[in-house]
Amino acid sequence: MxxxxxxxxxxxxxxxxxxxxxxxxxxxxxxxxxxxxxxxxxxxxxSKEGIVRELITDKIGLFEKALKAGLDDISDPLEKLKSAAVERFRFLHRSPYIAAIILHREGDATSRELASSFESRQRGIVARIMDEARRRGAIRRSDSAGITDGIIYLLKGLELSLKDRLDSARIEDIEAEITRLITLFFSGAGKAAGKRNL
Amino acid sequence: MxxxxxxxxxxxxxxxxxxxxxxxxxxxxxxxxxxxxxxxxxxxxxSKEGIVRELITDKIGLFEKALKAGLDDISDPLEKLKSAAVERFRFLHRSPYIAAIILHREGDATSRELASSFESRQRGIVARIMDEARRRGAIRRSDSAGITDGIIYLLKGLELSLKDRLDSARIEDIEAEITRLITLFFSGAGKAAGKRNL
Amino acid sequence: MxxxxxxxxxxxxxxxxxxxxxxxxxxxxxxxxxxxxxxxxxxxxxSKEGIVRELITDKIGLFEKALKAGLDDISDPLEKLKSAAVERFRFLHRSPYIAAIILHREGDATSRELASSFESRQRGIVARIMDEARRRGAIRRSDSAGITDGIIYLLKGLELSLKDRLDSARIEDIEAEITRLITLFFSGAGKAAGKRNL
Amino acid sequence: MxxxxxxxxxxxxxxxxxxxxxxxxxxxxxxxxxxxxxxxxxxxxxSKEGIVRELITDKIGLFEKALKAGLDDISDPLEKLKSAAVERFRFLHRSPYIAAIILHREGDATSRELASSFESRQRGIVARIMDEARRRGAIRRSDSAGITDGIIYLLKGLELSLKDRLDSARIEDIEAEITRLITLFFSGAGKAAGKRNL
DNA sequence: CATGAATGAGCGTTCATTCAT
DNA sequence: CATGAATGAACGCTCATTCAT
Structure with missing residues (x-):
C-alpha cells in the first residue's frame, strides 16, 4: 500500500x-x-464512506492543530474566542462537505461519531477559554457552561445559514458578524432583562 | 378522492x-x-415530492397558527421570545424530518423554498417582538436586527444539536436551557466586554 | 347510450x-x-384501441365515399388515377394518425386488419381504373396487375416520406409531384430499357 | 469488456x-x-437506445459494404438498379426492426438520424446509377432526380407492404416483382400518356 | 495488490384497465 | 349507464459493492 x-x-x-x-x-x-x-x-x-471518513479525520486533525497554535498567540479570552470562531467558520466554509457532516449529521454511523467527537472537542476549547475568562474576572457569573453552549449554538446556527448568507454578503461581512454576535452575547442585549430574570 | x-x-x-x-x-x-x-x-x-410538500405545509401551517395564538396571550417581550423559542423547538422536535428540511435545506427546490419562507416568517416574528421590546425600552441598543439574527442562530444551533442532546438530557432540561440562553443573550455574559468593544 | x-x-x-x-x-x-x-x-x-378503431372506420368510410363520388365525374383513366392519388394523399395528410396505422401497421390486430382491408379496397379502385384504361387501349401491355401494384407502392412510399418532405416543400408541390410520378410511371423513364428487357 | x-x-x-x-x-x-x-x-x-443504435449501425454498415461490392460487379445501370433494389429488400426483410426504423422513422432522435442518413446514402446510390444511365444514353429525359425519387418511393412502398405480401407470396416472387416494377418504371406503362402529358 | 467487468436491488413514475358506488 | 378512485405491472436507469483474473 x-x-x-x-x-x-x-x-x-x-x-x-x-x-x-x-x-x-x-x-x-x-x-x-x-x-x-x-x-x-x-x-x-x-467503502465510499471510508474515504469520506478518512478525509474528514485528516482535515479535522489539521484544522485543530492550526487552531490551537493560533490561540496560543492570543492572551485575551474574548479575542481568543473571536479568533477561534472565525477560524472555525473559515474551515467549514472551505470544506462545505465537512460542514454538511459536522452540522447535518449526514453520513454513516462512524461519520456521525466523528462529527460528535469534533463538536465535543470544540466545546472543550471554548470551555477552556471561558474558564480562563472567569479566572481573569472577565465573566460576571458562574454559568460558564451555559455560555459555552450558547457560543457553540450561535456558531452552528450561523454556519448553517452560510449558503443563504453567501448570496447576499461577502465573507468579510460574515466574519465581522461573527465577532459582533459573540461580543453581543458577552455584553448582553437588554437593559432590564438581566435584572428582572436572573 | x-x-x-x-x-x-x-x-x-x-x-x-x-x-x-x-x-x-x-x-x-x-x-x-x-x-x-x-x-x-x-x-x-x-409525486413523492408532492407528499413531502403537503405534509410539511400542513404541519407548518398548524404550528404557525398555534404559535401566533400562544403569543397573543403574552405581553412581555422576553417572555414572548422564550415562548416562541420553546414552541419552535417542540415543533421541530416532534417532526424531525421537517427539522431536517428546515435546518439542513435538504430536499428539492420546492422543499427548500418552503424552508426558506418558513425561516423568513420566523425571523419576522422574532423581529416584531424585538421591535416591541425596543419601544418598551427593554433593549438598550439599536442593533435589533443583529439581535434578531443572533436569536435565530442560537435556536438553529440548538435545534441542530438535538439528536446529541436527547441522548443525555430530558426534554424539559432542553427547554429550560433554551429560556436560559435567550435570557443570557439579553443580559450579556461578560462584564468588561461591552465596555471595551462597543 | x-x-x-x-x-x-x-x-x-x-x-x-x-x-x-x-x-x-x-x-x-x-x-x-x-x-x-x-x-x-x-x-x-x-378499450382505447376501440376508440382508435371506430374513429378510423368512420374516417375511412367518409373518405372512400367522397373518393368514389369524385371519380365518377372524371372519365379519362389517367386523370382518374391522378385525382385518386391526390385525394388519398390529402386524406392521409389530414389525418396523420390514420396514415400511421395504414402505412406503419401500428396498433392492435383489429386496427391492422382495418388497414389491410383499406389497402385492398384501394388496390381495387386502382385496378378498376387500370382495367378501364386497358379497355380504352391506353395501356399497351397486359401486366395491369403489376402496374396497379406499382402505383400503390409509389403512393405509399411517397406518403411515408411526407414528414421529411413537408419540411422543405409546400403541399401543392407534393401534389404536383404525385401527378408527375404517376405520369412518369405511365410513360416510362428509359428509352432502351423496355426493348431490352421486356 | x-x-x-x-x-x-x-x-x-x-x-x-x-x-x-x-x-x-x-x-x-x-x-x-x-x-x-x-x-x-x-x-x-x-442505454437501451445505445443497444439499438449499435445494432442498427452494425447491420447497416455490413449491408452497405456488401451492397457496394455487389454493384461493382455489374456494369449495366438497369441491372445495377435491380440488384441494389433486391439487396435492399433482402436486408430489410432480414431485419424487420431495422425496416421499422428506416421506413417508419420510429424510435428516438438518434434512430431517426440514423434512418435519415441511411436514406440519404441510399438515394445517393440510386442517383449515381441514374447519372451513369443518362451518360450512357439509357434515359431519355433530364428529370433524373424525379426518377430517383420514384425509385425510392417504389421501394419504400413495396417494403412497407412486406408483411402483407409474405402471407401470400414467396420471397422469390417478391424479388421478381421488384425487378419487374423497376423495369416497368423505366419502360413506362401507357401508350398515350407520355404524349399527352409531358 | 491492482484491476474493472459484473452485479442487482432499488429508484420514481406512467397509464390502460377495472369495478364498487 | 355514469362515475372516477384504485390498481399494479412495467418502464429505463443508477451505483456502491464484489470478486475472478
Whole structure:
C-alpha cells in the first residue's frame, strides 16, 4: 500500500467532494480522477464512506492543530474566542462537505461519531477559554457552561445559514458578524432583562 | 378522492419520514404502509415530492397558527421570545424530518423554498417582538436586527444539536436551557466586554 | 347510450390524435376533453384501441365515399388515377394518425386488419381504373396487375416520406409531384430499357 | 469488456427486436436473454437506445459494404438498379426492426438520424446509377432526380407492404416483382400518356 | 495488490384497465 | 349507464459493492 496512492485518492476525492459533495460524487468518478481502478479504492478504504471518513479525520486533525497554535498567540479570552470562531467558520466554509457532516449529521454511523467527537472537542476549547475568562474576572457569573453552549449554538446556527448568507454578503461581512454576535452575547442585549430574570 | 384516504397516506408517510427521513423512504414503502397501491399515491399527490410538500405545509401551517395564538396571550417581550423559542423547538422536535428540511435545506427546490419562507416568517416574528421590546425600552441598543439574527442562530444551533442532546438530557432540561440562553443573550455574559468593544 | 355522447368522445379523441397521435394521447385526456368520465369511454368503446378503431372506420368510410363520388365525374383513366392519388394523399395528410396505422401497421390486430382491408379496397379502385384504361387501349401491355401494384407502392412510399418532405416543400408541390410520378410511371423513364428487357 | 459478451448481448437483443421490436422489448428481457445482469447492459451500451443504435449501425454498415461490392460487379445501370433494389429488400426483410426504423422513422432522435442518413446514402446510390444511365444514353429525359425519387418511393412502398405480401407470396416472387416494377418504371406503362402529358 | 467487468436491488413514475358506488 | 378512485405491472436507469483474473 503505497502512501502516495493513498494520498492521490484522497486528494482526488477531496476535490470532487468540495465541488459536488460526497452524495453526488460517484465512486467511479473518484477512481477516474485518482487514476486508479475502482477496486483499489476498496482495497484502501473499504467503502465510499471510508474515504469520506478518512478525509474528514485528516482535515479535522489539521484544522485543530492550526487552531490551537493560533490561540496560543492570543492572551485575551474574548479575542481568543473571536479568533477561534472565525477560524472555525473559515474551515467549514472551505470544506462545505465537512460542514454538511459536522452540522447535518449526514453520513454513516462512524461519520456521525466523528462529527460528535469534533463538536465535543470544540466545546472543550471554548470551555477552556471561558474558564480562563472567569479566572481573569472577565465573566460576571458562574454559568460558564451555559455560555459555552450558547457560543457553540450561535456558531452552528450561523454556519448553517452560510449558503443563504453567501448570496447576499461577502465573507468579510460574515466574519465581522461573527465577532459582533459573540461580543453581543458577552455584553448582553437588554437593559432590564438581566435584572428582572436572573 | 376521499379525505380519509388522503389522511391515511399522509399519516403513513409521516411515520416513515420520522423514522427514516423522506430520502430514505421509498414510494413503495409508503404505499405498503398506507395499504394502497403505488398509483394511488400519484393520484392524490402527483409525486413523492408532492407528499413531502403537503405534509410539511400542513404541519407548518398548524404550528404557525398555534404559535401566533400562544403569543397573543403574552405581553412581555422576553417572555414572548422564550415562548416562541420553546414552541419552535417542540415543533421541530416532534417532526424531525421537517427539522431536517428546515435546518439542513435538504430536499428539492420546492422543499427548500418552503424552508426558506418558513425561516423568513420566523425571523419576522422574532423581529416584531424585538421591535416591541425596543419601544418598551427593554433593549438598550439599536442593533435589533443583529439581535434578531443572533436569536435565530442560537435556536438553529440548538435545534441542530438535538439528536446529541436527547441522548443525555430530558426534554424539559432542553427547554429550560433554551429560556436560559435567550435570557443570557439579553443580559450579556461578560462584564468588561461591552465596555471595551462597543 | 346516447349517440351524441359517442360523437363527442370521438370528436375529442380525433382532435387529440391529430395533434399527438394515439400513442401519446392518454385515456384520461380523451375523457377530459370529451367531458365524460374515463369509465364511460370503456362503456362505449371497450378499450382505447376501440376508440382508435371506430374513429378510423368512420374516417375511412367518409373518405372512400367522397373518393368514389369524385371519380365518377372524371372519365379519362389517367386523370382518374391522378385525382385518386391526390385525394388519398390529402386524406392521409389530414389525418396523420390514420396514415400511421395504414402505412406503419401500428396498433392492435383489429386496427391492422382495418388497414389491410383499406389497402385492398384501394388496390381495387386502382385496378378498376387500370382495367378501364386497358379497355380504352391506353395501356399497351397486359401486366395491369403489376402496374396497379406499382402505383400503390409509389403512393405509399411517397406518403411515408411526407414528414421529411413537408419540411422543405409546400403541399401543392407534393401534389404536383404525385401527378408527375404517376405520369412518369405511365410513360416510362428509359428509352432502351423496355426493348431490352421486356 | 469482452467482445464476446458484447456480441452475446447484441445477439440476444437482435433476436428479441426481430420478434417484438425495440419498443416492446424491455431492458430486463434483453438482460435475461443474454444471461447478464441489467447493469451490464449499461456498462456496455450506456442505454437501451445505445443497444439499438449499435445494432442498427452494425447491420447497416455490413449491408452497405456488401451492397457496394455487389454493384461493382455489374456494369449495366438497369441491372445495377435491380440488384441494389433486391439487396435492399433482402436486408430489410432480414431485419424487420431495422425496416421499422428506416421506413417508419420510429424510435428516438438518434434512430431517426440514423434512418435519415441511411436514406440519404441510399438515394445517393440510386442517383449515381441514374447519372451513369443518362451518360450512357439509357434515359431519355433530364428529370433524373424525379426518377430517383420514384425509385425510392417504389421501394419504400413495396417494403412497407412486406408483411402483407409474405402471407401470400414467396420471397422469390417478391424479388421478381421488384425487378419487374423497376423495369416497368423505366419502360413506362401507357401508350398515350407520355404524349399527352409531358 | 491492482484491476474493472459484473452485479442487482432499488429508484420514481406512467397509464390502460377495472369495478364498487 | 355514469362515475372516477384504485390498481399494479412495467418502464429505463443508477451505483456502491464484489470478486475472478
Amino acid at each position: 503505497k502512501a502516495t496512492k493513498r494520498r492521490n485518492i484522497l486528494a482526488a476525492a477531496e476535490k470532487l467532494f468540495e465541488r459536488f459533495g460526497p452524495a453526488k460524487t460517484g465512486v467511479d468518478e473518484i477512481a477516474a480522477a485518482a487514476g486508479v481502478a475502482k477496486g483499489t479504492l476498496y482495497n484502501y478504504f473499504g | 376521499k379525505a380519509t384516504k388522503r389522511r391515511n397516506i399522509l399519516a403513513a408517510a409521516e411515520k416513515l419520514f420520522e423514522r427514516f427521513g423522506p430520502a430514505k423512504t421509498g414510494v413503495d414503502e409508503i404505499a405498503a404502509a398506507a395499504g394502497v397501491a403505488k398509483g394511488t399515491l400519484y393520484n392524490y399527490f402527483g | 346516447k349517440a351524441t355522447k359517442r360523437r363527442n368522445i370521438l370528436a375529442a379523441a380525433e382532435k387529440l390524435f391529430e395533434r399527438f397521435g394515439p400513442a401519446k394521447t392518454g385515456v384520461d385526456e380523451i375523457a377530459a376533453a370529451a367531458g365524460v368520465a374515463k369509465g364511460t369511454l370503456y362503456n362505449y368503446f371497450g | 469482452k467482445a464476446t459478451k458484447r456480441r452475446n448481448i447484441l445477439a440476444a437483443a437482435e433476436k428479441l427486436f426481430e420478434r417484438f421490436g425495440p419498443a416492446k422489448t424491455g431492458v430486463d428481457e434483453i438482460a435475461a436473454a443474454a444471461g447478464v445482469a441489467k447493469g451490464t447492459l449499461y456498462n456496455y451500451f450506456g
